[in-house]
Amino acid sequence: MRGKRWLGLCIAAAATTVVGLAFQYLGPNIFPIGKGFRSSPLLLLLQAPLALIAIGSLGIVVGAAGIAGSPWRVAVTAADTESPVRRTPVVTTTRLADAAAYIGLIVASAAAAVILIEFALPTLAQIAGVGPCNQSPTVVCFSAHPDFYQELPPGSGSYTTPVSRFYDDILHPAVLAAWPLAVAATVASAIALASGTGRPGVAVIGLSLGSITVVVMAAQSLAFLLLGGD
Numbered sequence: 330m331r332g333k334r335w336l337g338l339c340i341a342a343a344a345t346t347v348v349g350l351a352f353q354y355l356g357p358n359i360f361p362i363g364k365g366f367r368s369s370p371l372l373l374l375l376q377a378p379l380a381l382i383a384i385g386s387l388g389i390v391v392g393a394a395g396i397a398g399s400p401w402r403v404a405v406t407a408a409d410t411e412s413p414v415r416r417t418p419v420v421t422t423t424r425l426a427d428a429a430a431y432i433g434l435i436v437a438s439a440a441a442a443v444i445l446i447e448f449a450l451p452t453l454a455q456i457a458g459v460g461p462c463n464q465s466p467t468v469v470c471f472s473a474h475p476d477f478y479q480e481l482p483p484g485s486g487s488y489t490t491p492v493s494r495f496y497d498d499i500l501h502p503a504v505l506a507a508w509p510l511a512v513a514a515t516v517a518s519a520i521a522l523a524s525g526t527g528r529p530g531v532a533v534i535g536l537s538l539g540s541i542t543v544v545v546m547a548a549q550s551l552a553f554l555l556l557g558g559d
Contacts (some may be wrong), residue, residue, distance in 0.1 A: 335395030336523045342388025343512045346543065350508060350550075367456025379551060386547035389515060393540040396519050426526035433518030434535035440511040440542045443503045450500065454492040508546050515539030 460477050462470035471478040471488045478488045489497070518535035526532050 335392050336519050338388055339392030339396060339519045340516055342385045342392055343516050343543075344385075345381050345388060346385030346512060346547070347509070349378045349385055350380065352378040382547050382550060386544050389512075389540045391517060393519070393536045394538060398523055417436050423525060423527050426521045426524035427528050427531075429517050429524065430521035430526045430528045430532035430535060433514045433516075433539065434531050435523060436510050437514035437535045437538035437542065438516065440507040440514060441538050443500070443507040444542055444545055447500060447504055450492070450496065459492055507542065511539045511542035511546065513539075517544060 344554050461474050462478065468488075469487070471480070477496065478490065481487065481494075512537055518532045518539060521532040522529060522536070
């Protein structure tokens with residue numbers, strides 16, 4: 330029963346985090362506030378994502394730790410080993426739980442990999458080099474190296490490098506998707522443990538990766554908002 334309570338906490342915390350994210354990204358569109366509404370109570374509502382994300386992330390960590398420390402193995406009785414008919418439902422349930430454990434681990438690993446790439450991108454950019462126009466950042470130089478610099482959008486006068494294009498076209502959308510994927514992986518791994526998976530180690534690793542990714546991204550988002558980011 331204790332394990333199921335931790336599971337309930339983890340799922341509730343994941344839902345809280347999702348609600349906080351929704352308010353963070355959709356709040357300005359749902360509650361447009363002009364300059365004349367500086368003292369409006371809606372300003373307090375727009376600060377709700379900070380609390381929801383923080384509380385949800387903390388709940389995921391606590392719930393994941395509780396789940397990982399709870400006994401989740403399915404008890405097998407003598408009757409289960411004697412009768413194939415009675416053993417079939419348990420085997421079917423275990424297979425589904427095992428599938429959920431592996432899915433949770435794969436999805437959590439993908440989300441964690443995206444965050445690692447995001448952190449490593451500045452170093453990768455230095456390794457790739459600053460480009461042939463570092464000493465002469467002029468339009469003439471940019472135009473002379475179209476394989477490295479591209480004007481996007483055309484006619485804007487703004488030039489991009491391979492690293493910036495990789496971030497804008499690939500990494501940034503992947504980062505936006507990593508948070509919900511990490512939350513889903515955490516919940517899937519928790520459900521696998523609650524369902525008595527035969528691969529508890531796989532589920533615990535997926536649970537840990539998913540919850541750590543959620544916390545890291547929550548810390549990034551909170552730091553960005555607290556520092557006045559738009």
